[in-house]
Amino acid sequence: MEVSCNLSPIVFSTRHSEPELVVPAEPTPNEVKLLSDIDDQEGLRFHLPIIKFYHHNPISIMKGEDPVKVIREAIAKALVFYYPFAGRLREGPNRKLMVDCNGEGVLFVEADADVELWQLGDTVQPPCPYMREFLNEVPGSEGIIGCPLLLIQVTRLRCGGFVFVIRMNHTMCDTLGLVRFLNMVAEFSRGKCAPTQVTQLPVWQRHILNARDPPTVAFTHQEYGDVIDEKTYSLAKHVGGSDNEVVHDSVFFGPKEILSIREKLPPPLQNCSDFELLSACLWKCRTIALEPNPNDIVGLSCFINARGKNGLQVPNGYYGNAFAFPIALSKAGLLSQSPLGYALDLIRKVKTLMSEEFIRSVADLMVIKGRPMYRTVGNYLVADTTRVGFDCVDFGWGKPVYGGPAGAISCVSFYARFKNCKGEDGIVVPIWLPRSVMENFRSELQKIITQDPLNDHSYTNTLPKRSIISKL
Template sequence: MLQSSEIPDCFYPNQPTLVSPNSPTPKHTLYLSNLDDQKFLRFSIKYLYLYKKSVGLESLKSSLSRVLVDYYPLAGRLRISSEDDEKLEVDCNGEGAVFAEAFMDFTVEEFLEVSRKPNRSWRKLLYRVDSQSFLGIPPLVIQVTKLRCGGMLLSTAINHCLADGIGTSQFLHAWAHLTTKPNADLLVTPFHSRHVLRPRKPLKITFPHLEFTNSTHPHYPNGTTLLDPTQQTMVPTSSTFTPTQILHLKKLCVPSLKCTSFEALASHVWRTWVRSLAPPPSIKVKLLFSVSIRKKLKPELPEGYYGNGFVLGCAEASVKELVTANMRHGVKLVQEAKATLTDDYVRSMVDFLEERRVKPDLLASLVISQWSKLGLENLDFGEGGPLHMGPLASEIYCLFLPVIGDSDGTTVLMSVPESIAGKFEFYLREFPEREEHEVKDIGESRPLI
């Protein structure tokens, strides 16, 4: 039995290489939309996969070189726009993706034993590019780590400014497809242009966009705000919800309100987070959650669009309102937030971001990103599907992750202040038979951070 969740160091037999497209690609500048280059998206989405059996390195490199012909912007480099120093663009120069090979004295079984929650030692599973800034890191960085038992860990970092969750899944499946079938055509042709999301002229901002409206909240006695990770010790928590448990949450809303699994679980996690933090009852708290706009726009975004085709839905309530009301109330707030995300709303947001380069209001907000319906858990490079799929590190955002072997289950992974972790996990697992069992008076709560 392992005594620590720390994993061993990686051994690099060779220096990382650059894998470039294996045939000439267009050389031009790729415009990024206002949804692409938002300041809060200037990081890489980092995925981690565990496989029972390794795939040949040369096979992975060859298929990567081939797929980068189609996804050539990922082989380019980000830079500041020559027209606007607050916007980014992609120099499609074919320079290549970083590919690192490593070995770790560890087994698949040992990793599965420590894989319930990410920890900082997992960061060594992705080669760290030495750069002075975010712009100096190539849009695509990959590390393949062979294990002692013949298994394999695959870590990928894909720049969020170039692709969202749907887009990254589309790219990874294209890579896997060409690994198993080198001479095949792609199942989905990538659509590169982001001009379909250009701002209007003149700008037309017709909504308040509460997701970007900064709120001012009182500080706790120790000087921290509701959730300021820079001033607190954050720890990852992880809870898996079975289809039966999710159905139980949904039944708390019927017969007066029907809801989706996401709406029920998101509302439950939001209320649990607030209950655990126990802030003053009058504080306004937000739930921000990613919603795909691919089918909401008129016309719809083209098939194969892999750029950022999502916006943040924003539900808002006072602490007292959210926690003392029944489950249906929280779900209704989520549904109302989703209903506002029309074509007009999205166009207004694009124009709003053209006028104001702002970040979402995170001062008293829970942010949920749904990875559980992207097909990420089905990535097969020819030796079978993954035994584990998740983020490389636990960030402040809440992730809804797929459950390997259970397409209707969801794992909720998020970091919370260490002082409330136990309470948060307890409330998260609490399934009242009746809503009357919920907290009666939030006014009796005391700040825990």
């Protein structure tokens, strides 16, 4: 297990050009499109940055080409097909979101950084400490209503490599939908004149994930809303901290660490996925580190893709949000004191809830309850992007050294693929925790990884006392 700190080891200068608007390369329909009731959630009204680092490739098909110019032109061509991205969100009655497809364009920033990719080392993994250099947050662009839906920056590096960052308005698409757009941009970058069969044409059809008429909520959906009394609930003190009170780190799980954790499980459970395994481990360690009261209820919500679920018929090319995040719940003391298989079993059971009826129930809940926010107090949300395809987008210079989410957000972690400087392929998980909790979390995680599989109860018979926190 490796934990990266968010301190910057090197200093370099970055020159940013004035932001510009990239519009579709050809005229596009001027119309208004409604988002679905799955898109239109309070919890998705934020911007998610994705970052990619590319080596200089002297033998690539793009030898001598400027990545800024090539990618900017490719974006304009892709926007002909994904023209809603070039529009602006509006609110209708009851705060219903819709896209005014007016062709205003997406924000684009050209930049040059006085650094070489090799100097960045493993800091290219999330959380990248240089996000201010690689994503110039354009003033006035951070809003949801009436603001650009995409902000893109391409930064040339001194070595000939480059960094690509795209910040998306999450109400417009999920990570799978964004990868579809990026793959089309990549095809145009590599010289294609039109989308190929490999890149499916985009499909809107947001109505398929709208609430029913009449709406019928068929599940309790405890993943939405903080229904506890925050004055008596011990974990409420960890919600809404300022940037000075939290630490943004990441954990790298290589093959040895994953095997070591898997060996802690009884044989019937060892066939679980890496995502299930790491989610159980992180949920347990995070809970212990937060030091809740044993009777407090804690949760873990897994983002589960709805594509391919029987009855939903989500079409190929659909790029809207098509997921739900059912929640596993446990008393904190029971989760902390039980073997790892207890957490894993809860996660696997809750994943079976995902069905056509479940996601339709979520859409109905959004309409009936006024789009409630997902549960934050005592909840940990995890999303697996290891198979989404961010690490495979090739603009013509090869695959990225790292491609995926730029970091965690509050109580949400994104899992991504990464090969570290030792050449180990693994999974990197960024995590955001209060400074007073992070050292306990690291300690508990190390215990699980190094613990004797035959002695799974050796350190969880009581919740640990707060340890002395070293300076980070």
